[in-house]
Amino acid sequence: MRHRTRLKLALALLAAPLLPFAAGEAQAQACTPVAQIQPSQLVTAGKLQLAINPTLPPQQFVDSRGELQGINIELGQEIAKRLCLELQFIRMDFPSMIPALQAGRFDGIHTAMFWTEERSRVAYMVPYALQAISVGLPANSSLQVNSPDDLSGKAVVIEVNTYQERWLRSVSEDLVKRGKAPITIRGFTTATEAMSALRAGQGDAAALLDYMAVDMTKRGMIRTVLFRLGGAPSAMAFRQRPVAEAVAAALESMRKDGSYGALFERYGLTPQPADQPFAIRGPGPG
Structure with missing residues (x-):
């Protein structure tokens, strides 16, 4: 009887270390990205790091508790979720963003930036809204x-x-x-x-x-x-083409299920016209 009890305890101890691994594996498998991004295409594997200047309410701002709020915050969160990535916003002033992006400090810029031909030649730009x-x-x-x-x-x-x-x-x-x-x-x-x-x-x-x-x-x-x-269109900018393409795919999936339109309607802002697909606009870095 004692032999069988010891055997059961030994089997339980052997099985115990496997449980966290199995749970973690199941959790990882539960998220299926709408588009694949290779770890090497991100500054930090598993994270989508975006620069933002939170001084433009209601698009992006800091509330009384010091937390980021606004449509661009929510949009970024939903994009990262659909790509199965952890989102990290990096706060900084706008003038230094493009040089910092080119230097590889983060993956993209998401700060209500207007699309221009000049900017489209130094980063992969994905228009996502209209501004004036x-x-x-x-x-x-x-x-x-x-x-x-x-x-x-x-x-x-x-x-x-x-x-x-x-x-x-x-x-x-x-x-x-x-x-x-x-x-x-x-x-x-x-x-x-x-x-x-x-x-x-x-x-x-x-x-x-x-x-x-x-x-x-x-x-x-x-x-x-x-x-x-x-x-002009308001656009996000990225240092890597595959990351920009994946973000565009996430935006398309949001448009398809209605969450993109609902978000813009809630904030009263102007979405990108329905006949314009989300995609990189411009040649990107030469």
Whole structure:
């Protein structure tokens, strides 16, 4: 009898180490990615590391508890989930993002970045939404702005190295060609700093992403006077083509099951048109 008891205990001890392995194996097998990414194609195997500048509510911002919130946060989380990867956001200012991406510090950029031909040649870019530019004034400003021409001779604050800055410089150059005074462009590292400068009287107006202008207007911080100027796709950028292709596949799966549309509807933002597939746009790094 004692022999049988010892035998049962020995068998139990032999089986015990196998249980965690079996459970872990089952858990790993439970997640099937919509597209495969090889570990060597990521900066850190098993992780999708994305740079973000959380200063653009409601797209991406930090709440009162210090946690990341916004549509781009939720979108990134869902993409990583469908690729069976752990998501890690890396907070940093926008101007240093592309050089850091090229240096291999992270896998991609997900910060409401406008797609441009120039950027599409230094990273693999996947458009995922539509954005445009609005012009806002301090809430108590009496300035009348009915068109971009009315910004002639005025000081306009912007976040540097952005689509907004390029658009504003183009408008200013056009004004000069027509014999009008140029726009004084005052650049700041983040959109938050630009807005602080506007409220401090360092500018007459601000050129902002549409969605940020809407949010700031709702909170009574500015008065938006011009809407949906310029306009370009908002895109994610990646250092490796296979990673960009996998992210595009995840977005397509979200569109197919309706979660992509539901997310954009909940935030009131503009999704990519249904007739435009999610894919890399542009040649990528040469």
